[in-house]
Amino acid sequence: xxxxxxxxxxxxxxxxxxxxxxxxxxxxxxxxxxxxxxxxxxxxxxxxxxxxxxxxxxxxxxxxxxxxxxxxxxxxxxxxxxxxxxxxxxxxxxxxxxxxxxxxxxxxxxxxxxxxxxxxxxxxxxxxxxxxxxxxxxxxxxxxxxxxxxxxxxxxxxxxxxxxxxxxxxxxxx
Amino acid sequence: xxxxxxxxxxxxxxxxxxxxxxxxxxxxxxxxxxxxxxxxxxxxxxxxxxxxxxxxxxxxxxxxxxxxxxxxxxxxxxxxxxxxxxxxxxxxxxxxxxxxxxxxxxxxxxxxxxxxxxxxxxxxxxxxxxxxxxxxxxxxxxxxxxxxxxxxxxxxxxxxxxxxxxxxxxxxx
Numbered sequence: 001x002x003x004x005x006x007x008x009x010x011x012x013x014x015x016x017x018x019x020x021x022x023x024x025x026x027x028x029x030x031x032x033x034x035x036x037x038x039x040x041x042x043x044x045x046x047x048x049x050x051x052x053x054x055x056x057x058x059x060x061x062x063x064x065x066x067x068x069x070x071x072x073x074x075x076x077x078x079x080x081x082x083x084x085x086x087x088x089x090x091x092x093x094x095x096x097x098x099x100x101x102x103x104x105x106x107x108x109x110x111x112x113x114x115x116x117x118x119x120x121x122x123x124x125x126x127x128x129x130x131x132x133x134x135x136x137x138x139x140x141x142x143x144x145x146x147x148x149x150x151x152x153x154x155x156x157x158x159x160x161x162x163x164x165x166x167x168x169x170x171x172x173x174x
Numbered sequence: 175x176x177x178x179x180x181x182x183x184x185x186x187x188x189x190x191x192x193x194x195x196x197x198x199x200x201x202x203x204x205x206x207x208x209x210x211x212x213x214x215x216x217x218x219x220x221x222x223x224x225x226x227x228x229x230x231x232x233x234x235x236x237x238x239x240x241x242x243x244x245x246x247x248x249x250x251x252x253x254x255x256x257x258x259x260x261x262x263x264x265x266x267x268x269x270x271x272x273x274x275x276x277x278x279x280x281x282x283x284x285x286x287x288x289x290x291x292x293x294x295x296x297x298x299x300x301x302x303x304x305x306x307x308x309x310x311x312x313x314x315x316x317x318x319x320x321x322x323x324x325x326x327x328x329x330x331x332x333x334x335x336x337x338x339x340x341x342x343x344x345x346x347x
Binding site: 013014015016023045046049050051052053054055056057058059060063064067068072075076079082083085086087089090091093094095097105107108109110111112113114115116117118119120121122123124125126128129132136137139140141142143144145146147148151152153154155157158160161162164165166168169170172 | 186188189190191192194195196197198199200201204205208209216219220222223224225226228229230231232233234235238239242243248251252255258259261262263265266267269270271273276277280281282283284285286287288289290291292293294295296297298299300301302303304305308309310311315316318319320321322323326327332335336338339340341342343344346347
């Protein structure tokens with residue numbers, strides 16, 4: 001079982017690119033359709049909780065799947081599986097790309113890549129923004145400007161948001 | 175000393191990294207560029223690009239890369255990657271254990287209602303931070319941005335977009 005968990009998440013870690021959202025279909029296919037560790041509904045139920053925890057979605061998903069199958073050890077082994085492929089690949093790039101970065105070809109490629117990366121970050125931002133409730137929108141804008149222009153650490157916004165969330169719930173009628 | 179700072183920084187990034195990879199970018203930027211000064215903005219943006227082209231979560235890729243760059247060896251990578259995983263692993267374990275109770279907890283819902291706009295703000299800040307002079311060097315870069323924005327909005331695969339942008343960069347610069 002442990003080996004199966006490790007191998008399943010190793011494959012997911014090695015073959016999914018981009019953001020955590022890109023990994024969801026692959027994880028679902030492995031865990032729900034192929035291995036039948038979860039039924040579809042309870043998988044997405046737990047996944048929505050995984051989204052509310054800090055950290056990469058893929059790691060959080062590995063934790064709850066691993067935990068359900070083999071407890072804490074299962075969670076640990078699954079996380080290890082999902083991390084090892086990225087770790088090895090990035091380490092190789094970090095060790096050898098530093099020589100490349102002086103390379104004229106690499107420099108001009110990155111001139112093209114940089115605006116593309118900004119677009120890839122801007123798209124999910126706009127998508128999430130229009131899904132927010134009306135009262136949440138000004139808060140999101142204020143947070144973005146404070147982090148961007150004033151260099152305020154996002155940590156304060158997560159902290160502050162949690163406290164306001166608790167206080168307002170306390171004063172709201174159940 | 176650098177190892178301790180690296181460990182603490184990535185522990186912090188893991189702990190406050192709500193909203194997944196894109197939201198974590200502004201957290202990483204604030205910690206690594208603004209507060210510690212280990213990398214320049216452009217260096218970090220290139221690391222993000224490399225992270226997007228390689229498999230695995232962006233935050234993990236980024237930790238491995240920054241860990242190596244800052245210390246110059248594998249141990250730095252290992253340390254940063256471990257540190258960034260510790261908070262999600264422990265918090266998510268707790269959530270899995272108390273999953274049924276948390277699901278119906280109204281405080282949890284109240285907190286999530288307020289954290290959500292913060293997450294969107296963090297992603298917005300990450301995008302704004304990189305809309306700078308190093309990214310937009312001329313009209314072509316603005317065109318690349320607009321094209322990629324449109325294509326990504328239409329759910330075209332990000333790896334393909336980055337690959338095309340790299341080819342365009344090679345052709346015009």
